[in-house]
Amino acid sequence: MSKVPPQIFTPFIRLNKRIATPLYLQLYEQIKQAIFNGQLKEGERMPSTRILAAELSVSRNSVFMAYEQLMLEGFMDGKRGDGTYVCGQLNDATQKNGKTARRRNTLADTIRYKDPSLPQETLLSDSSLEPGLPFQVSVPAIQQFPFKVWARIAAGVYRNIQSLYLGYADTQGYLPLRQALADYLRVNRSINCTPDQILIVNGSRQAINLSAQILLKKGDPCWMEDPGYRTARAAIMRWGGKICPVPLTPYGLDIDYAIQHYPAAKLAYVTPSHQYPLGGALPLAERLKLLQWAAKNQLWLLEDDYDSEFRYNGRPVPALKGFDDKGNVIYIGTFSKVLFPALRIGYMVLPTAAMAQQFKIVKSTIDRQSPVIDQAILTQFMREGHFARHLRRMRTLYKKQQDDLTQLLEKHLHKYITVAPSDTGMHLIGWLKQPCNMPLLLKKANAIGMIIQPVADYCIKFQHPPGLLLGFTGFSYEALEAAVLQLKSLLAQTR
Template sequence: MFKHSQLESVKAWLAHPAHAAMPLHARIQRAIRQLIVDGALGPGKPLPASRALAKSLGVSRDTIEAAYAQLHAEGFIDRRVGSGSFVAEITEFTPGHRLSQRDALARNQAPNLSKRGNGMFRSGGVREMLIPRPFAHGVPETRTFPLPLWERLERQVRKEVGAQALHHGDPQGTEPLRCAIADYVNLERGARATADRVLVLTSSQQAMSLCANMLLDPGDRIFIEDPAYYGARKAFDAAGLECVPIRVDRQGIVVEQIRAEPRKAKAVFLTPSHQFPTGATLALDRRLTLIEWAARHQAWIIEDDYDSEFHYAGKPTACVQGLDPHDRTIYIGTFTKSLFPGLRIGYVVLPPQLVKPMTVARTLLDGHTAPMAQLTLARFMEGGHFGAHVRTMRGIYAERLDVLVSLVNKHLSDFVEPRVPIGGLQMPCLLTGNLTERAAIDAARRVGIELLGLSALHASGEAGAGFLMGFAAYTRAEIEVAVKKLANALRAISKSP
């Protein structure tokens, strides 16, 4: 018969909520197996008779017999006719092996990762809120997305393509979507793209990781905006690159600092249309200077055009890629901001010589993007629905930005100075009072408000304290409630000793 502690261990397995979905015999089998693996039941030890164990656990004898049969099939127990069931003698396994102090310490220490693995783990990754709350940045409005239209187009695709959409897809992306993307970026962003230069990916983050690992070696230098998008810096750090921060002013990245830098870099990372997080637009003369610099030094320009669809004052400036006659620019785009994050479709427009290497490398990561989603998106774009949706959302976002600016000036003027952007999905605010950035962010979080601090986005120590306030995903009423809640929270901590 089991000892009292062993029987209680089995009962605990049966009662644990995490195991509730398992059949009863499977729970008993797993519990006994764990006792054997842990050494609580040593080799040769007898197991209780099925009738006795069934009575102790309050289950049927058939349930115990099913559990024992599975343990026997897996080799954990031997069953002897007329003698009962016994823990098997497993020669290559020592159950209950007691860890030495050294082994125990090793088990509790960090895993033995590669240098690149350690870099990725230490970065903390890039995590997005599953259910965003004000004022999470970079989140589009999804509640008004035309789902019935999308579902109708998806049904059309299923009817016309059939089971073909269930197979592996082209790792470069389906041709209809690549054609639609090329047409779109040529028309709306002034790019120089053809379908055969487009690589469809899951996200802009994947594109940056591909660039970091395919174009540069560990230890190579890359110029990066300061402040910069945290996802880019983490991707480059994880790849073992040396990120060299270059100051950003009201006209974008300061190109003279790049030209004056005595040590060479193999690439520069930019968000030229709408710099993250300042909102600055890179001036034309600086764009042209960068293009010539890249050509002269055989360096790469990695252009992240993450939310250029949403420009609220005049037309957005053409992308750098469209101005580059030397094919040194890699243009990154995404539908995460313009449509919805769950779509998981991004893309790159590549120089011709990079298409095949990047596509092959992509097959080692995730193979391909789901064909059904690609074909539905292609149809959405071809039918003019994408352009119509962007225009609608541009108007909604502009109104929400105006509401946010008005409410910040009314309720938060004692604490922050808003820097009103000409585009994008978030507004930077600089702290003007005595509050620290950390205190403001923590106070906001305690009342259910999410803010991204600006200081962490700067590599240098010259950052002005402040935070980003996303506005696109929140209604006028939600923005008003959240601003007032934030004002009360900041007022409370400003008065505390």
């Protein structure tokens, strides 16, 4: 009887001839992985190159190249006249490593990011694909976006792409876009600034983190709207700031409370044109009071103007930055909600060009620059008037969708919810008339593909009656009606 071990059967090898990866490389990777996970054991005899090539319907040369590389790396050992074997010494090492890994975590398994402000489930959902489900807030009506126009402009930019600087460009952003933004802000937000004061960023989150990183020292007290934007709170804490919760009046930040309780604050995060999430707008007298205090006490005001373009009654409220003549306000805007989130273009207006340079330097250490081609497309989109037209169309559409949701809630949920239309924004607050089992409500809503966020999730110290954020933009009447009826059923089950 022959003492030569039989050749091992390899049904686990599956090569895909439709992908670009060469067949020999696919074979090499699969055999190596089989050794690591124990499918191929020490001393087992591999099929000959001729037999394996016939089994896999590939050329013998592909198998030969894979075997040769595996032998060079020590995964297999060829014996003249006897065949090719799995290397015993290496297999022992991989098996030992596998047993060790089962007994205790690897170094990579010890990495668990913990945010000082945001719970783990929020971090996971914020970093995952965000589905456009009722009643998700701040979902633009992407189906209404003029993609044909955008595609035409994009094609023109790519036809003349050689005219763009495609090396490492100015971190501050594409100059023609900054010029277009300066014009837009002057007309629509009452902000007089130069392109040199504008910094292009990858959305408002980067702007908030840059501001906290540059402006704060460890332990600096910071006014934070309560309830308020959780990501801003997290950024302030991440960079060492001490959160000072400030309650809200019906219009927004309670400035008198903030001055009385936290007079030494170094930074205030505010949403004065449309408070997030409750929706108030600071009146002129309060804005001037805030600016005067900031100028006298060297307080930075971080103004997040996240969706003020969508004002449904009258002209948009002028930005706080438009009244700032002392240089205390840092203005943040974004295209994520007015166009589409995947664009990832936002902007900051700094008090001076010199300060913008400092912010630019710090941004360059993070991502060097925002994509210039997308900026060029957006610039032309604005220059040709499409941006302004799109905003006008969306204001009309979103006003109708707000009216639709308000009527549906009053018709079907008047026993459960009180709601009032808002002059601005992309969501409403539904105040519950009776308490419910909120954790159970959220669990049941998630199970049927509905996203609702309780007001309590945004609170720090000052509690409010139970309420839900209900987004209405980006959804058809039929989708809103179906979601309202589902919510009615859930509220009935969780009272």
